[in-house]
Amino acid sequence: MNRKKRSFNFILGTVLLALTLIPALIGLVWTPYDPESMDVANKLAHVSIRHIYGCDNFGRDVFSRIMSGSGITLLIAIGTVACGSIIGTIIGAFTGYFGGMVDTAIMRINDVALAFPSILLALVIISLMGSGKYQVMFALGIAFIPSYARIVRGEYKRIKNLDYVKSAKLAGAGDLRIMFVHILPNTKAVLLSSVMIGFNNAILAEAGLSFLGIGVQPPDASLGRMLSEAQAYLFTNPGYAMFPGITIVMIILGFSLLSKEIG
Amino acid sequence: MKYVAKKVIGAIITLLVVSLLVFLAFAIIPGDPALSRLGTNATESALAAMRERMGLNKPIPVRYLLWLAGIFKGDLGTSYAYEMPVTALIADKMPITITLMIYSLILMLIISVPLGVYASYKEKTAIDRAIQIINQIIMALPPFFSGILITLVFGVGLKFFVPGGFVSIGVNPVRFFKFMFFPALAIALPKSAMILNLLYTSLNGEKKKDYVRTAYSRGNTSNAVFFGHMLKNASMPAITFIGMALADIVAGSIIIEQVFGIPGLGRILLTSIQNRDYPVVLAVIMLIALMVVVTNLAVDVIYKIVDPRIE
Numbered sequence: 001m002n003r004k005k006r007s008f009n010f011i012l013g014t015v016l017l018a019l020t021l022i023p024a025l026i027g028l029v030w031t032p033y034d035p036e037s038m039d040v041a042n043k044l045a046h047v048s049i050r051h052i053y054g055c056d057n058f059g060r061d062v063f064s065r066i067m068s069g070s071g072i073t074l075l076i077a078i079g080t081v082a083c084g085s086i087i088g089t090i091i092g093a094f095t096g097y098f099g100g101m102v103d104t105a106i107m108r109i110n111d112v113a114l115a116f117p118s119i120l121l122a123l124v125i126i127s128l129m130g131s132g133k134y135q136v137m138f139a140l141g142i143a144f145i146p147s148y149a150r151i152v153r154g155e156y157k158r159i160k161n162l163d164y165v166k167s168a169k170l171a172g173a174g175d176l177r178i179m180f181v182h183i184l185p186n187t188k189a190v191l192l193s194s195v196m197i198g199f200n201n202a203i204l205a206e207a208g209l210s211f212l213g214i215g216v217q218p219p220d221a222s223l224g225r226m227l228s229e230a231q232a233y234l235f236t237n238p239g240y241a242m243f244p245g246i247t248i249v250m251i252i253l254g255f256s257l258l259s260k261e262i263g
Numbered sequence: 264m265k266y267v268a269k270k271v272i273g274a275i276i277t278l279l280v281v282s283l284l285v286f287l288a289f290a291i292i293p294g295d296p297a298l299s300r301l302g303t304n305a306t307e308s309a310l311a312a313m314r315e316r317m318g319l320n321k322p323i324p325v326r327y328l329l330w331l332a333g334i335f336k337g338d339l340g341t342s343y344a345y346e347m348p349v350t351a352l353i354a355d356k357m358p359i360t361i362t363l364m365i366y367s368l369i370l371m372l373i374i375s376v377p378l379g380v381y382a383s384y385k386e387k388t389a390i391d392r393a394i395q396i397i398n399q400i401i402m403a404l405p406p407f408f409s410g411i412l413i414t415l416v417f418g419v420g421l422k423f424f425v426p427g428g429f430v431s432i433g434v435n436p437v438r439f440f441k442f443m444f445f446p447a448l449a450i451a452l453p454k455s456a457m458i459l460n461l462l463y464t465s466l467n468g469e470k471k472k473d474y475v476r477t478a479y480s481r482g483n484t485s486n487a488v489f490f491g492h493m494l495k496n497a498s499m500p501a502i503t504f505i506g507m508a509l510a511d512i513v514a515g516s517i518i519i520e521q522v523f524g525i526p527g528l529g530r531i532l533l534t535s536i537q538n539r540d541y542p543v544v545l546a547v548i549m550l551i552a553l554m555v556v557v558t559n560l561a562v563d564v565i566y567k568i569v570d571p572r573i574e
Contacts, residue, residue, distance in 0.1 A: 112280045117514035120551060124285065127536040127544050128292050204405050208518050211407045212533055224407070231411060231522065234419055234426070241415070245408040253403035 013257030016250045024074055027067030035060060035068040036219050044237040053243045056226070057233055062240060066247055069221035074251075076137050076216075077202035083141025084202075085195055088148025089187075093179050095149070096156025107153070110146045118143040119205050123214070131214045133222075140205050144198055151194050155187040196259035200252050207248055223248050270563045274556045281552045286330060289541045290323050296343060296541065317341075334549070340542035344535070349546045353531060357550065358432070360527035363516045364509075364554070366440075366447035367454075371508070375455035379462030379501075384489065386467060394459075401456040406515040410449035410522035417445055427524040446523040450515040454508045461504050465497040499570060506562030510555045 027035075033051075039059035047054045053062035091110075095103040113121060118140065125139035159165060160183065168182050207224030209215030216222035223244045230241035297313040298305065305313075314320045318329065333340065339349035382394040404412075418426040424442050432439040469475060470493070478488045517529030528547055535543035 108276070109280060109284070112277050112284075116281075116552065116555065117510045119514045120517075120548070123517075123532070123536065124288060124544075124548060127539075127541075128288060207405055208407065208514075212518060212521055214533065214536060224405075227407060227411065228521075231414075234411070234415055238415055238419070241411050245405075245411060248405055248408060249400070249403045252405070253400065256403060257399075 009257045010261045013254045013261070016254030017258065020070060020247055020251045020254065021074070023067045024070035027064070027071045031061075031064035031067045033061035033064040035064045035221055044233060044240065046237060047239055054237060054239045056229065056240055062226075062243055065221040065226060066223070066244055069223050069226055069244065070247060070251070072133060072216060072220055072222050073203060073206055073224070076133060076140070076206045076222075077199050079137035080140040080144055080202040080206070081195055081198045083137070084144025084198060085148045085191065087141075088145045089152045089184075089191070091145065091149040092152025092154075093156055093184070096153035097160055097175070097179050097183070099157075103153075107150075110149055113143075113146040114150060118147075118201065119208050122205060122209060126209065126214050131209075131217055133216045133220055136206055136209055136215045140202055140209075143205070144202065147198070148191075148194065151190060152187060155190055156183060159183050159186055193259055196255055200255045200259075203248065203251055203255075266567055267564055270560055274560045277556055278552060281556075282331060282334075282549060283327065285545060285548055285552075286327050287323070289545055290326065330545075339546040339549075342535075342540055342543050344538045344540040344543075349542050352543060353528065353546060353550070356527050356531055359525060360516055360520070360529065361554075362432075363443060363447055363450070363519070363525065363527065364512050366443055367450040367512055367516070368505075368509070370444075370447050370451035371455045371458065371505075371512075374451060375458035376462065376501075378455075379459040380466065380489075380494065382459070383463050383466035383470075386470075395463075398456045398459055401452055402460065404453045406450055406453060407518050407522050409452050410446065410519050413445050413449050414522065429523070429525050442523075443525075446516075446519045446525060449522065450512055450519050454511065454515075458501050458504055458508070462497060462501045465500045466493060469493040469497045495569065499566075502562060502566055502569065506559055509558040509562070513551055513554055 037060065039055070042051065042055040042059040042061075044057055045051055045055040045059070051061050051063065053066065056062055056065065091106065095106050121143035122136070122139040125142055126135055129135050129139070156179070165178060165182060168178050173182065206215055206222065207227070210222045210224030211228040213225075213228060216225050218225070226244040227241055227248075230237075230244065233240050297310050297317060297319060301309060301313055311320070318326060321329070330340065337350060339353075341347065342349050342352055345352060378394060382391045385391045401409075414426050417423040424445055428442065430438040430442060475488060475493060478492050479485075483491070516527065517532060519525070520527045520529035521533070528550065531543060532547045534540075535547070
């Protein structure tokens with residue numbers, strides 16, 4: 001890929017993310033309207049200057065709800081990726097570094113979990129724990145562990161036989177020190193690109209779960225939840241479904257364009 | 264043959280591990296199914312009798328083995344909410360979901376393979392770039408949003424189908440397949456974009472290899488080199504991805520069933536999760552696991568056929 005195209009991807013990715021993430025960040029402290037206040041007079045109002053994205057079936061301002069909803073969606077994504085990558089890294093580090101029977105057994109279970117779509121794994125966990133934003137974060141976080149464990153394990157298996165690790169061992173460094181001070185920084189490149197991809201997958205999975213009605217619960221807004229509510233009003237106010245949907249697409253597209261640059 | 268046998272054994276072990284883990288997860292959660300069925304006013308003896316009837320008084324390992332044995336006899340337990348055998352409950356929903364999955368798999372291949380090959384064939388032309396840009400956007404579409412867009416364009420706008428107007432295959436097969444085309448398309452579109460991308464990248468990678476140059480120097484036409492030599496080698500990453508995409512198609516069909524109002528496995532799974540109807544949830548999860556494992560097995564075997572070098 002030539003240089004010009006690279007910078008184009010980078011600029012477009014940054015612009016898309018700026019357009020979605022900045023309102024989400026502002027939405028944490030301020031929104032034009034209260035995202036939960038209902039206004040019967042504006043029920044399913046179309047796009048106008050007062051309500052730039054129109055209103056939903058309760059007369060709530062769609063733009064304000066997208067602002068606070070994308071905030072919740074992003075928080076869940078961050079929590080999910082943090083949970084999945086940290087626990088996954090620890091499991092991957094230990095199994096990859098030490099190997100042996102435990103490694104074989106854990107990786108067998110890991111492979112089984114990987115063969116499962118992560119949203120289904122999350123469904124199982126949610127059916128055990130109930131729904132809500134923290135449950136979604138927890139469920140998806142657990143569902144994301146196997147893929148990180150697998151990636152990190154591969155890296156550790158490769159790196160542990162390199163010369164610098166051997167010399168660290170000769171110098172008397174302990175196993176834990178070698179694992180997390182010497183090897184971990186060298187898995188950065190692989191880990192970073194899988195965190196970016198994981199972020200996208202987490203946004204999609206959260207939106208999917210909330211769309212099914214078992215993710216984020218009212219009165220919290222989330223992009224997936226808004227889409228599922230909007231579905232009943234496709235005839236009367238198509239904009240209500242379009243804006244949250246387009247916001248998701250912009251976030252995903254932005255992240256995947258940027259991760260191409262980093263990867 | 265040894266390769267296939269190894270894969271089959273691996274698949275069986277996988278299924279056993281899944282069944283054990285899922286069963287354990289549902290067995291150890293807090294809450295007494297007998298209590299929730301009879302209500303808090305039930306007497307202790309009634310509860311004990313109910314536990315006995317539901318088979319809850321036995322130790323967990325015994326319950327697991329009984330449940331496993333039941334599966335082989337085609338008995339998936341009894342639904343708490345509907346008080347009928349789970350098998351009867353999901354028997355007519357399974358074909359709907361499987362149809363949706365196969366339909367979207369076929370659409371996925373019909374869309375992605377010719378376009379990927381065409382784009383690579385026309386590399387660095389305006390058509391190639393146009394395909395790439397549209398592809399990039401479609402890749403970012405979540406399946407439920409592509410479903411909503413398709414409903415909006417083809418259902419509300421062009422009136423090609425009635426949104427929510429599902430017709431079962433027994434009532435009218437033609438309308439059934441006509442209706443199912445749209446949800447299948449909604450699942451297939453984002454996946455096709457990814458396969459297109461993979462096929463395109465690997466085809467372009469093959470172009471630079473020595474055997475391609477040799478094939479040209481032997482006097483082959485570019486069509487012969489492209490379709491006779493490169494396509495087979497370039498299809499490997501795409502086949503791997505199709506294997507992974509199948510798992511996503513299963514997950515996608517659960518969501519898409521909600522968008523289009525299709526009474527399939529996804530619908531019963533969701534209502535059962537909301538009703539805490541664990542035998543049904545357990546059964547549907549196991550069925551989905553079975554589908555995922557079997558399709559992965561098929562992909563492994565196809566892999567071996569396409570590339571006999573694989574061990």
